[in-house]
Amino acid sequence: MDIIGQFPLFYFPEYGSAWMMGVTGTIHILASHTSVGAAMLFAFLAYKAYKENRTDLYPYMKKYGMFLLIFSYVIGSITGPGIWYTATAASPRGISALIHNFVWVWATEWVFFVYEVIGVFLLVYFIDKIDKKTHLKLTFSFALASVGTLALIIGIISFMMWPGTEAYYATGSASDAFFGTNTFPHMFLRIGFMIMLSGVIGLLISSAMRKENLELSNELTKKMGYISMLGGFLVLFFFMWYMGTLPDNAHAVFNVTKADVIQSRIILTIVFSLYFLLAVVKPQYIKTPLAGAMIFVILIAGIWPGEKLRESMRKPYVAGQYIYSNQIISRDVAGKGIKSELPIIAKKGLLQVNPFVPQNLKVITPENKLAAGELLTKMSCSNCHSLEKTGKYRPLKDRLVGMDKDGIKGILYAMGQGAFPYMPTLELPEDEYDAIAEYIASLKY
Amino acid sequence: MDASILLALRDPAGVPFYPVVFQALYVLTWALHAAFVLLALGSMGLSIVGTFKQKSDPIWKVMNPHLIQTGKISISILIVLGVAPLLFTQVIYDPNWYVANTLSGMWVFIFIYTLIVGYIMYYWYYYANKKIEGGGKLIGIISFAILVFAGILMHNFAVTSIMPNDWMQMYAPNGVVDTSGWTFNMEIIRLAFMVSLAVPVVGIFLQNYSRFLSTRADFSKEFVDYTASLGTKLGVVGLLISAVTFALWMLQIDYLLHPLSLAIVVGVVVLLLLVKQNKNSYITTGVLVVVALLISAMRELIRFDIMANLGYSIYEYPVNLEIPSIVMFLFTFLIMGGVGVAWLLTMAWKVGKNQGVFDGSKDVAVTKLGNYTLAIMVLWMVVYFGWGMFILFNNIL
Numbered sequence: 001m002d003i004i005g006q007f008p009l010f011y012f013p014e015y016g017s018a019w020m021m022g023v024t025g026t027i028h029i030l031a032s033h034t035s036v037g038a039a040m041l042f043a044f045l046a047y048k049a050y051k052e053n054r055t056d057l058y059p060y061m062k063k064y065g066m067f068l069l070i071f072s073y074v075i076g077s078i079t080g081p082g083i084w085y086t087a088t089a090a091s092p093r094g095i096s097a098l099i100h101n102f103v104w105v106w107a108t109e110w111v112f113f114v115y116e117v118i119g120v121f122l123l124v125y126f127i128d129k130i131d132k133k134t135h136l137k138l139t140f141s142f143a144l145a146s147v148g149t150l151a152l153i154i155g156i157i158s159f160m161m162w163p164g165t166e167a168y169y170a171t172g173s174a175s176d177a178f179f180g181t182n183t184f185p186h187m188f189l190r191i192g193f194m195i196m197l198s199g200v201i202g203l204l205i206s207s208a209m210r211k212e213n214l215e216l217s218n219e220l221t222k223k224m225g226y227i228s229m230l231g232g233f234l235v236l237f238f239f240m241w242y243m244g245t246l247p248d249n250a251h252a253v254f255n256v257t258k259a260d261v262i263q264s265r266i267i268l269t270i271v272f273s274l275y276f277l278l279a280v281v282k283p284q285y286i287k288t289p290l291a292g293a294m295i296f297v298i299l300i301a302g303i304w305p306g307e308k309l310r311e312s313m314r315k316p317y318v319a320g321q322y323i324y325s326n327q328i329i330s331r332d333v334a335g336k337g338i339k340s341e342l343p344i345i346a347k348k349g350l351l352q353v354n355p356f357v358p359q360n361l362k363v364i365t366p367e368n369k370l371a372a373g374e375l376l377t378k379m380s381c382s383n384c385h386s387l388e389k390t391g392k393y394r395p396l397k398d399r400l401v402g403m404d405k406d407g408i409k410g411i412l413y414a415m416g417q418g419a420f421p422y423m424p425t426l427e428l429p430e431d432e433y434d435a436i437a438e439y440i441a442s443l444k445y
Numbered sequence: 446m447d448a449s450i451l452l453a454l455r456d457p458a459g460v461p462f463y464p465v466v467f468q469a470l471y472v473l474t475w476a477l478h479a480a481f482v483l484l485a486l487g488s489m490g491l492s493i494v495g496t497f498k499q500k501s502d503p504i505w506k507v508m509n510p511h512l513i514q515t516g517k518i519s520i521s522i523l524i525v526l527g528v529a530p531l532l533f534t535q536v537i538y539d540p541n542w543y544v545a546n547t548l549s550g551m552w553v554f555i556f557i558y559t560l561i562v563g564y565i566m567y568y569w570y571y572y573a574n575k576k577i578e579g580g581g582k583l584i585g586i587i588s589f590a591i592l593v594f595a596g597i598l599m600h601n602f603a604v605t606s607i608m609p610n611d612w613m614q615m616y617a618p619n620g621v622v623d624t625s626g627w628t629f630n631m632e633i634i635r636l637a638f639m640v641s642l643a644v645p646v647v648g649i650f651l652q653n654y655s656r657f658l659s660t661r662a663d664f665s666k667e668f669v670d671y672t673a674s675l676g677t678k679l680g681v682v683g684l685l686i687s688a689v690t691f692a693l694w695m696l697q698i699d700y701l702l703h704p705l706s707l708a709i710v711v712g713v714v715v716l717l718l719l720v721k722q723n724k725n726s727y728i729t730t731g732v733l734v735v736v737a738l739l740i741s742a743m744r745e746l747i748r749f750d751i752m753a754n755l756g757y758s759i760y761e762y763p764v765n766l767e768i769p770s771i772v773m774f775l776f777t778f779l780i781m782g783g784v785g786v787a788w789l790l791t792m793a794w795k796v797g798k799n800q801g802v803f804d805g806s807k808d809v810a811v812t813k814l815g816n817y818t819l820a821i822m823v824l825w826m827v828v829y830f831g832w833g834m835f836i837l838f839n840n841i842l
Contacts, residue, residue: 005454007543008616010550011624020554074564077524081531082557088535089550089626092543093456099535100458103467104770110529111774111782117525118789121518129796134805137815138792141785144822151829165840174461174770179836329457336458336765355450358617375622 004341006327006354007092011378015393016386017090018325022311024086026304028079030197030295033190035072037198038064039116039139039146041227042123046139050132056216058127064205065124071201073120077113091383093327094160094318101177101320101336102156109152115145150190158183161314162247162321169322172335177320185241192234199228200298203279204291210284218283225279232272247321250313252421261309268301315384316424324424325383346416346427350379364431373439376432380424389443397445405441409433446609448756454540461767464759467533468745474529476741479639480734481523482596486640487647489516489567489589491679492574499579504671506578507664513571513585515650520564520592537759538606538748545606548615550626556598563591597636604630607748609755634697638690642740644683645720649733651676652726663800673723680720688713698747705743712736769832781821788814 010017042061049057088095099106119142127135155178163169164180202224210217246254254261275294279286318325322333329341344353351357351364351372364372377387385396400408414420416427428436460467495509535542546553566588573581605615605628615628655673658664691709695701716736719729749759792811796803805811 003450003453005457005540007454008547008612009622009624010547010626012550012554012626017550017626024554024557070565070568073521074568075561077521078557078560078564081524081528084531085546085553085557088543088546089553092547096456096535096539096543097458099532099539100456100460102770103461103532103536104767104774106532107470107529108770108774108777110525110532111777113525113528114782115785115789117521118786118793121521122789122793126792126796129802130792131802131804131806134792134811134815137819141788141815141818141822144819144826145785148822148825151826167840172458172765174767175832175836176840178770179833179840181837181841184833184837333458337763338457355453356613356616358613358620358622360620361622378624 002344002348002353003355004329004344004353005093006356006379008356009378009382010089011382014386014388014391016382016384016391017086018311018383019386019393021083021086021090022304022308024079024082026299026307027075028083029303029307030299031072031076031079033194034197034201035068035076036146036150036191037194037196037231038068038072038201039143040195041198041202042068043139043143046136050136056213060205060209060216060220062124062127063209064202065120065127067201067205069120069124073117077117091318091325091327093329094323094325097319097323098156098160101159101174105152105156105174105178109149112145112148112152116142116149119145147191150187150194154187154190155179155183158186160319161250161310162317164245168320168335169331169333170335172333172337180245182242182245185238185245189235189238189242192231192236192238194231196228196231196235197298199224199226199231199276200291200295202227203286204288204295206283207286207288207291221279221283221286225276225283228276228279229273232269232276236269246313249315249317249421253313253315254309257309261305264301264305271297312422315422318383324426326380326424326426327383328424328426330424342425342427346429349429349432350376351432354379364435369435370439370442372432373435373437373442376428376436377439380426380428380436387443389445396440397443400440401445403441403445405437408440409437412436446612446755451540451609451752451755451757454543455762456539459763459765460536461765462771463764464537464762467536468749468759471530471533471537472738472741472745474526474533475744476734476737478523478526478530479642479741480646480737481519481526483643483646484650485516485519485523486593486596486643487679488512488519488650489585489592490643491647492516493582493585493589496574496579496582496585499574504668507668508672509579510574511654513574517567517571520567524560537762538752540757541606541609541748541752542602544609544612545602548605548612548626548628549602552598552601552626552629554626556595556602559591559595559598563588563595566591593640596640597631600636600639601629601631603744604632604635607751609751634690634694638687638694641683641687641690645680645687645716646683646733648676648678648680648683649720649726649729651679652720652723653730656726657797660798661800676726677720677723681717684713684717684720688717700743700747703746705739705746709736709739709743712739777825781818781825784814784821785818788818 012020042064045057045061048054049061084095119138123138123142126138158164158180159177161182162180163177164182165176167173167176203221206217206220206224209220272294316324317330322329322331322338324330328345329338331340332338341353351362357375361368361372361375381387381396384394385391385399386393387396389397391397400411412428412433415423416425416433418425492509492512495505495512498505499509500506566584570581570585570588573584608630616623651672655669655676658672659669688710691713692701695703695706700706712732712735716729716732719732723729752758788811791814792805795805795808795811805815
């Protein structure tokens with residue numbers, strides 16, 4: 001029997017299921033980056049407090065720690081598996097590919113997580129229950145464990161973009177997949193962002209302590225300003241390196257919105273440079289509402305569009321440049337014995353090879369043509385595009401507005417020949433092209 | 446569902462190590478995860494009862510904040526421990542897990558936010574109760590209900606994943622494809638058994654709690670005796686309820702006379718005797734861990750049999766051996782994880798036993814374990830970067 005391992009389809013109306021992953025991912029990035037950055041900052045502060053015998057720093061650390069515990073370890077630790085869950089529902093084969101390549105890497109990261117979760121409670125609750133030297137060691141180990149989690153996940157998410165070299169396809173080795181050309185620049189880019197975020201969160205806490213201790217609040221606000229500046233500089237610096245290690249299809253997508261992206265990033269850089277400068281020069285001007293608002297600005301204007309762009313630049317793939325977003329394996333990976341599914345789909349059609357297509361839709365007839373077309377469109381397009389006339393997320397309507405059936409078919413034929421680098425080269429039998437075109441045309445975008 | 450379909454749903458990359466190892470790790474880590482789920486449920490539930498007694502009763506006044514704190518930490522630990530079985534199940538039972546997740550896609554999304562809201566509200570409850578004795582009742586109850594609902598959703602995913610014969614009907618009832626992701630399935634008796642275990646678990650926890658604090662001069666004998674006897678009562682009643690629901694579950698699926706099922710029954714009886722006598726609750730806890738492992742193995746046996754009867758055996762999953770990354774895992778797990786967690790737990794134990802500030806720098810075990818942990822972590826980083834550079838140079842030069 002000629003079937004491929006495709007799963008049932010989950011589609012969230014108007015937005016598409018990938019969008020749900022984006023929401024969870026954005027929240028997770030804020031929380032997880034804060035937690036790693038804060039762990040490094042914590043180690044720095046603990047070292048300073050211990051070496052200079054600055055007992056006044058401990059209450060700040062305790063406050064910061066409580067915030068970290070609630071914010072990063074509640075939200076971060078749930079949204080982490082949350083990305084995994086929602087990604088599983090949206091792109092099961094993409095996640096499966098990552099799991100089957102990197103299960104031991106993930107299991108290793110889990111060891112660090114266990115250490116971190118137990119560690120964070122001790123770090124916060126034992127701050128005045130153990131001696132300072134042991135507490136300092138705890139903060140150092142906590143920072144190392146946090147950076148360890150980054151070191152482990154970074155190779156996996158870099159592989160999602162691409163393995164970077166051809167070695168992985170030949171060997172199938174997790175090491176070749178993990179350490180691509182993109183991995184280290186990506187890692188340091190994120191470390192910069194983590195340092196910056198730790199400072200930005202630190203500003204929120206230092207500004208909130210003004211009533212209790214004005215002098216300390218100003219001193220820490222200044223310090224956080226410097227730390228944020230350092231982080232921001234590292235982000236910009238490593239972003240250049242990172243962009244240089246991306247594949248051609250990523251640049252093809254990037255070029256579409258390049259001018260807008262650069263413009264918005266310049267504005268963000270200026271706004272945040274001024275904010276950090278203000279923290280250094282006039283710390284008393286950094287009030288808690290402003291510090292809170294700036295975190296929100298990072299979330300909405302920084303992380304959300306940034307992650308959306310990174311996800312778009314991966315197109316048409318979802319992992320390792322061998323699985324398309326629409327869950328089809330698009331190339332051989334000799335090292336793992338993986339075969340491209342494109343030839344069999346071109347020959348038999350998606351309806352025949354997908355095991356979850358019900359019997360009444362396996363063969364297209366005049367009676368079921370629209371229903372089959374709808375299912376085929378969902379299977380082929382909905383991972384990236386919302387389909388409704390009122391669709392919100394990368395809607396098909398914006399791309400196919402006013403087109404008739406023949407026009408749509410023309411685009412499908414071109415796609416089947418690989419005309420667009422950011423779209424899957426999905427060749428289908430004539431009757432499936434026809435059913436898709438008929439269904440999309442019936443929506444009258 | 447046809448075997449050829451189930452086999453086609455396996456990942457074409459194969460598994461990177463022998464399936465039996467993933468199966469064993471799954472059973473082990475699920476048991477650990479479940480232990481903290483049950484402790485969280487039990488301590489949260491009991492703490493809510495405690496909010497009604499906290500104001501007037503001097504014992505509950507001391508105990509209830511501890512129960513709330515136990516619930517709070519247990520949730521964090523259950524989340525992190527839950528990642529591991531989630532990982533291992535996807536390696537060998539990927540068809541089951543991914544089908545269940547796509548069929549219940551909406552619930553998957555809702556699950557995450559249910560957990561976030563429930564846990565944040567739990568912190569709210571913690572702070573409200575800290576502020577006023579007996580405070581936060583309503584918030585506590587709501588957060589408890591939300592977190593129980595999250596557990597029910599998780600139960601749905603597990604149950605749906607072992608219903609392969611019904612998947613097609615769930616996805617396309619009467620040939621009409623439903624991509625909404627609202628599939629929801631429950632097995633009431635199985636769920637009742639799992640949830641009922643929270644009662645004996647919190648009972649045994651209270652026995653341990655009492656034993657641990659019995660050496661502290663700042664806790665009265667009355668307090669120690671009361672918590673121990675409450676633990677015994679909860680343990681005995683809870684185990685009886687769990688035994689009945691377990692027997693019903695086994696009867697329902699026709700596994701009651703299976704050796705593994707009988708072993709669980711024996712384990713529960715032993716637990717019952719140990720809890721009732723309460724001579725050494727630490728030993729009882731050891732037996733509880735064994736019973737938890739047996740229950741985890743029972744769940745796995747049920748799934749294994751369902752799949753094997755359909756022609757899907759995890760032992761026939763193609764293996765693509767991946768040595769370097771498993772070496773990394775084993776070293777990290779056994780050496781760094783072992784030493785590091787031993788350090789943290791030793792420290793926590795000694796701080797708990799100590800009144801006032803504990804000077805870890807004068808404690809040989811704490812100092813040595815701390816130094817080893819730091820040295821191992823630094824070495825880990827060196828190996829990581831060394832390995833990465835070697836691979837990268839090798840592939841690009």
